[in-house]
Amino acid sequence: MNTTDNGAELLLAGPLAAPEFLDLLGLDGRAETLSGRLTGGADAGIGGAWPAWQAGRGEIAAMRVPASEDLRRYLKIAGLAPVMADGQTVWGLGAGGGADWRAEQGPLLARAAAMLLSRDTLRDDASAHARLRRIAEIAAVRLRVAAEPDPVAHLPAPDPARVDIQSRREAYGRFFSVEEIALSHRRHDGGWSPVLEREVFISADAALLLPYDPVADTVLLISQFRVGPMARGQAQCWMLEPIAGRVDAGESPAEAARREAVEEAGLTVGGLYPLPPHYPTPGANSEFFYPFIAAVDLSGRQSGQGFGLASEGEDIATHIISRTELLELAETGQLQCGPLIGMALMLDRMAPRIRADLAGT
Numbered sequence: 001m002n003t004t005d006n007g008a009e010l011l012l013a014g015p016l017a018a019p020e021f022l023d024l025l026g027l028d029g030r031a032e033t034l035s036g037r038l039t040g041g042a043d044a045g046i047g048g049a050w051p052a053w054q055a056g057r058g059e060i061a062a063m064r065v066p067a068s069e070d071l072r073r074y075l076k077i078a079g080l081a082p083v084m085a086d087g088q089t090v091w092g093l094g095a096g097g098g099a100d101w102r103a104e105q106g107p108l109l110a111r112a113a114a115m116l117l118s119r120d121t122l123r124d125d126a127s128a129h130a131r132l133r134r135i136a137e138i139a140a141v142r143l144r145v146a147a148e149p150d151p152v153a154h155l156p157a158p159d160p161a162r163v164d165i166q167s168r169r170e171a172y173g174r175f176f177s178v179e180e181i182a183l184s185h186r187r188h189d190g191g192w193s194p195v196l197e198r199e200v201f202i203s204a205d206a207a208l209l210l211p212y213d214p215v216a217d218t219v220l221l222i223s224q225f226r227v228g229p230m231a232r233g234q235a236q237c238w239m240l241e242p243i244a245g246r247v248d249a250g251e252s253p254a255e256a257a258r259r260e261a262v263e264e265a266g267l268t269v270g271g272l273y274p275l276p277p278h279y280p281t282p283g284a285n286s287e288f289f290y291p292f293i294a295a296v297d298l299s300g301r302q303s304g305q306g307f308g309l310a311s312e313g314e315d316i317a318t319h320i321i322s323r324t325e326l327l328e329l330a331e332t333g334q335l336q337c338g339p340l341i342g343m344a345l346m347l348d349r350m351a352p353r354i355r356a357d358l359a360g361t
Contacts, residue, residue, distance in 0.1 A: 008066060008067060009029070009064050009065060009066060009067060010064070010065060010066075010067045010071065010091050011032065011062055011063075011064050011088055011089060011090050011091065012027075012062060012063050012064075012065060012090075012091050012092050013034060013038075013053075013060055013061070013062040013063075013085065013090045013091070013092045013093060014038050014041065014044070014050065014051045014060070014092040014093055014101060015041065015044040015045055015050065015051070015092055015101055015105070015106070015109050016063075016091055016092030017061050017062050017063045017092065018103065018105075018106030018109060018110065019106065020106040020107050020109065020110035021045075021106065021109055021110045021113060022063060022065070023110070024110045024113055024114055025068060025070050025071055025074070025113075026068075027063070027065040027066065027068065027071065028065070029063045029064045029065035029066065030063070030064045031061070031062070031063055032062045032063065032064055033059045033060060033061060033062060034053070034059070034060040034062050034085055034086040034088065034090065035055070035056075035057075035058065035059065035060070035086050036053055036054055036055045036056055036057075036058055036060060036085065036086055037053075037054050037056060037057075037058040037060065038051040038052065038053060038054070038060055038093070038096075038100070038101060039051060039052050039054055039096045039100060040052055040095075040096030040097045040098050040099070040100060040101070041093075041094065041096055041097070041098070041100065041101040042098050042099035042100060042101055042102065042105065042250065043098060043249075043250060044092075044094070044101055044105075044109065045078060045108075045109035045112055045113065045132075045136070046108060046109065046112055046132070046133065046136035046139075046140075046249040046250060047132045047133025047136055047249070048097075048098060048133075049094050049095055049096060049097040049098060050080065050092065050093055050094030050095070050096075051092075051093055051094065051096055051100070051101045052093065052094060052095055052096025052097075053083065053085035053086070053090070053093050055086070060085075060086075062090065070117055073117060073125065074113055074116065074117060075091060076125055076129075077116050077117075077125050077128045077129050077132070078116075078129070078132070079129055080092065080094070105250065107143060108136070108139060108140055108143060108249060108250060111139035111140075111142055111143055112132070112135060112136040112139040112249070114139075115135050115138065115139050116128050116132070116135060120167075120168055120169045120170065123170065123173050127173070131173060131174070133248075133249065134173075134174075134175060134176075134177075134204070136249035136250075137204035137205075137246060137247070137248060137249045138177075138202060138204055139249065140204070140205075140247070140248075140249040140250065141204055141205050141247075141286075141288070144205065156186070162185060162186040163183055163184075163185045163186075164183060164184045164185070164192070165181065165182075165183045166182045166183060166184070166195060167180075167181070167182045168180075168181045168182075170202075171199070176201060176202060176203050177201075177202045178199055178200065178201055178202065179199070179200045179202055180197070180198075180199055181197075181198050181199075181200060182195055182196070182197050182198075183195070183196055183198070184196065198284070199284065200284060200285070200286060201284060201285045201286065201287070202286050203246075203285065203286055203287040204246045204247060204287075205246070205247045205253065205287070205288045205289070205290060206244055206245060206246055206247060206256075206287065206288070206289050206290070207244065207245060207247055207253040207254070207256035207257040207260060207289075207290045207291075207292065208242045208243065208244040208257070208289055208290065208291040208292065208339055208343065209242055209243040209244070209257040209258075209260060209261055209269070209272075209291075209292050209293075209294055210242045210243075210291070210292070210293050210294070210340070210343045210344075210347060211243070211261065211265070211267060211269060211293075211294050211296045211298065212293055212294065212295060212296065212323070212347055212351070212354065213295075213296055213297060213298040213299070214295055214351065214354045214355040214358050215297070215299070215358070216298060216299060217322060217323050217324075217351070218298050218320055218321060218322050218323065219320070219321060219322075219323055219326050219347070220243075220265060220267065220296075220298060220301075220318055220319070220320050221240050221241065221242065221318070221319045221320075221321065221326075221340070222240075222241055222242070222243055222264055222265060222307070222316050222317065222318055222319070223238050223239060223240050223241065223316070223317050223319060224238065224239070224241070224308070224314065224315060224316045224317070225237055225238055225315065226238070226239045229336070239336060239337055240319065240329070240334070240335055240336075240337060240340065241337045241340055242291070242337070242339065242340050242343055243257070243260050243261050243264045243265055243267075244260060244264075244339075245259070245260035245263070245264070247290070253277075253290035253292075254272055254274075254290075254292065256290075257269075257272060257290070257292045257294075258272075261294070263307070263308065263309055263314075264307050264308055264314070264316050265307055265316075265318050266307060267296065269294040269296055270294070271294070271295065272292040272293070272294050273292060273293040273294070273295070273350060273354065274290070274291075274292055275291040275292060275293065275342075275343060275346050276291075277289060277290045277291070278291075280338060280339060289339055291339060291342070291343050291346075293343065293346070293347055293350065293354070295354050295357070295358060298320055301318075301320060302320065303317070303318055303319045303320050304317065304318050305317035305318070323347065323348070323351065326344045326347070327344055327345075327348055329344075330344045330345070
């Protein structure tokens with residue numbers, strides 16, 4: 001890895017000069033500026049391209065810092081190489097592409113970097129590089145959790161001190177991961193539990209969408225193969241579901257719902273009705289759902305197939321059915337996707353309001 005002539009310092013610019021990243025690595029150096037401007041790189045550090053330097057008018061903030069062990073390791077995991085900019089060797093730049101990097105993306109970059117550099121894992125640096133986008137999705141979850149209110153009704157006051165985490169390590173990691181955690185927690189009687197050893201399935205948050213046509217009183221569902229029923233031993237491995245998908249790092253749950261509607265049903269939606277977000281299986285799974293209903297026009301559309309991303313092995317069919325049939329399927333056990341059952345019941349309650357909104361009353 002090339003550094004400066006004396007090998008002791010590196011010049012960081014763009015995302016790597018973000019205060020949150022510098023604070024994470026404890027880097028303190030000399031502020032400098034480069035002439036020119038940066039383009040693209042909005043997904044830098046979370047699995048996308050890094051911003052490109054372009055000569056011209058303008059100033060780019062940079063920091064010359066010691067080449068610490070953690071910094072060198074991060075540059076290796078991120079796959080970064082030095083770039084010549086304004087006549088100097090600079091780190092934190094790349095080929096550009098996509099939207100421009102913004103300073104408000106610094107916290108997500110830093111959170112993802114903290115997870116990449118964590119020593120409490122079994123993955124090597126090459127594995128971390130391959131999973132950068134997945135790890136960034138979990139980093140985005142941690143930021144989202146910190147910004148959301150905790151439920152308090154009938155529960156103890158939220159307090160991290162009520163849980164004593166003695167060890168936490170990633171035992172397995174690919175698209176999803178599994179963490180082994182040893183902890184004690186406060187009991188309802190005020191004492192402490194014994195040390196509990198638990199395995200937790202770690203997943204990014206997900207957005208779910210139920211498209212509803214308030215004029216025709218119909219909904220759009222999707223169906224696809226699911227490995228869960230197969231692993232359980234069930235012969236029927238195809239399942240009726242709402243549109244759903246992981247919330248990418250850097251996007252909101254609502255943005256994810258709209259994106260998934262295009263990918264899984266070829267459907268463009270606008271306004272959304274948010275439903276209560278929730279954990280489907282909190283006993284052993286960190287997965288968290290953000291469900292929505294969308295008022296759409298399904299006239300002229302027919303049930304069909306051929307949707308989904310080939311890169312993710314998706315083979316999705318759409319089904320347009322009446323809201324009455326949706327409820328019948330839920331009541332008779334023909335729906336086995338728990339979130340869809342809850343969304344169907346919520347839609348039954350909200351349908352008059354959605355129709356009133358459409359009528360402007």
